Amino acid sequence: MKRRTALKSLSVAVGGLVSLPAWATQWTPESIGANAGVTAADDALLAEIVETIIPETTSPGAKTLNVHRFVYRMINDCYGEPVQTVFQQGLLKTDELAQQAYSKPFAACDKTQRTDLLVKMAASANPAEKQFADLVKGLTIRGYTNSEYYMVNVLKYNMAPGYFHGCVPVSSLTPVSAK
Numbered sequence: 001m002k003r004r005t006a007l008k009s010l011s012v013a014v015g016g017l018v019s020l021p022a023w024a025t026q027w028t029p030e031s032i033g034a035n036a037g038v039t040a041a042d043d044a045l046l047a048e049i050v051e052t053i054i055p056e057t058t059s060p061g062a063k064t065l066n067v068h069r070f071v072y073r074m075i076n077d078c079y080g081e082p083v084q085t086v087f088q089q090g091l092l093k094t095d096e097l098a099q100q101a102y103s104k105p106f107a108a109c110d111k112t113q114r115t116d117l118l119v120k121m122a123a124s125a126n127p128a129e130k131q132f133a134d135l136v137k138g139l140t141i142r143g144y145t146n147s148e149y150y151m152v153n154v155l156k157y158n159m160a161p162g163y164f165h166g167c168v169p170v171s172s173l174t175p176v177s178a179k
């Protein structure tokens with residue numbers, strides 16, 4: 001009886017492992033799809049916020065790698081209602097603070113103004129602003145460092161490290177003396 005249970009479990013595990021590569025290789029930013037309930041203005045604003053945190057230099061920035069979609073997905077799928085509320089209020093507060101400080105929306109500010117605004121929010125006495133800034137910064141870094149670009153080009157990640165080279169010259173091996 002226990003052999004049957006073991007064989008069933010083993011066959012399910014093998015089937016899962018066989019289908020995993022086909023399933024995992026299909027992930028792209030486009031396959032994640034649009035986040036439900038996100039307006040185009042909020043999407044653009046968050047894209048500019050993550051680009052301010054990790055700007056494009058010789059390597060692609062967070063906006064280019066669609067890290068803002070990752071941030072939205074994490075907020076919607078992994079965090080509860082209180083954090084989601086803080087996140088939505090934080091987006092509104094970011095634009096509001098930019099209007100107060102620079103008389104223009106966050107997206108229209110230059111790089112220095114954006115950075116200054118996010119630093120002020122992170123050091124704010126208002127716990128909601130601080131929590132928003134810390135949350136977005138942490139998720140941006142996590143999303144960027146888990147992106148395919150970063151894993152392959154910076155960390156030099158190999159899915160199956162090590163290689164088998166079957167063609168090794170036999171003459172390079174030293175013979176073992178028979179006793």
